[in-house]
Amino acid sequence: MQATPLDQPLLSAKTLRIDRGGRTLIEGLTFDLRAGEQLVVRGPNGCGKTSLLRVLAGVAAPAAGTLTATSVGYLGHRDGxxxxxxxxxxxxxxxxxxxxxxxxxxxxxxxxxxxxxxxxxxxxxxxxxxxxxxxxxxxxxxASVWVLDEPFNALDSAGRALLTQAFETHCAAGGCIVMALHEDIAFDGAKTLSLGEAAA
Amino acid sequence: MSLVWRDIAVLSQGGRALALSCFFLVLAASLFPFAVGPDTKLLSAIAPGVHWLLALFLAVLHGERIFVEDEQDGSLEQLRALGFAEGSLMFSRIVAHWVIAFAPQIALTVVVDIFLGAGLASAGQHMLSLLIGTPALSCLAVLAAALTLGARQSSLLMIVIVFPLMIPPLIFGVSAAADSGSAALMLLGASSLISLVIAPLAGHFALKAALK
Structure with missing residues (x-):
């Protein structure tokens, strides 16, 4: 993992706009993530969680705004x-x-x-x-930034425990995590970005 | 370079795609004497055209799969997340497509010429024209694959897009293969060079739109 000064954000989004199918899903999204921080993106189906994560991972380009990120590891719905x-x-x-x-x-x-x-x-x-x-x-x-789309999908309880442990190790080592989670999965100790409410 | 090796490995499907190219060429070439008749004079006269038509068919035969599988299983997303730009994804696939479709064809030029009754002397000229001109065909096939990625009826669209664009290299290629005059060969080389510049550039935008 690259050494980054603690005050330097690992992932920085400025006034991001994300469109899908000609519709604006997210507008004016600005946030910074620093070493050790976790951000959980929540919201109902179709609110743009996956589209946002694809932009943060560098898979797709945002419709507007700027994104700076150090090395990104992406876990999507499809594994490649x-x-x-x-x-x-x-x-x-x-x-x-x-x-x-x-x-x-x-x-x-x-x-x-x-x-x-x-x-x-x-x-x-x-x-x-x-x-x-x-x-x-x-x-x-x-990678220093993990971008994870529903990371607990398909995992059994041992798998979930393993992944939670990996999150802790990663953040302790100076990484940061953005992940999309369903409403019913509790996850403590992380900042939350609620997309459905933001869009409403 | 690792991306090019990966694309060759994935697209060649453990060598099956290379074998397909070889079988297609040998079987298709062996059918011409049946279709046209055993007149070796006529067969050797149409040999340049046969080589280039087979090249066009090979380009399309391998063109369809170039991005589809990687898009469906999430590999393209992972490659983008690793920081590979759309242009380099295009370029590595052009190389991979050429290796799978046309490297076998160039290696088997003599075999095809034997079926067509053309002499070994002309085989060299045919090989040279294919070597110089087929990069243009790979560029066009990969570009069409990028443009039709995610579209319904992508195979039909691909044929509609790619065949008209391949007419100039086809014309230059056939004349370069038939005649040792350098003008056609230079024009063929020029179309390959222009395609190598334009295809990754245009493909950049096509892939960007497809991955949105």
Missing amino acids: FKDTASVACALKQWCALARQQNPALDEVLAQVGLADRSLFLVRALSAGQRRRLAIARLLLRK
């Missing part, structure tokens, strides 16, 4: 793994693309509970295991 690749190969390929030298594959796979699955094909994994694999890629990426 090919069914026909093995678990270890899939991770290695993404590490090569992220220019990660000698990634600690075995260590991270053990951490997410997939140590005995490294030679399995991705298509042989369950939805929850694929999610764990995507989390493994996120951990290997060593």
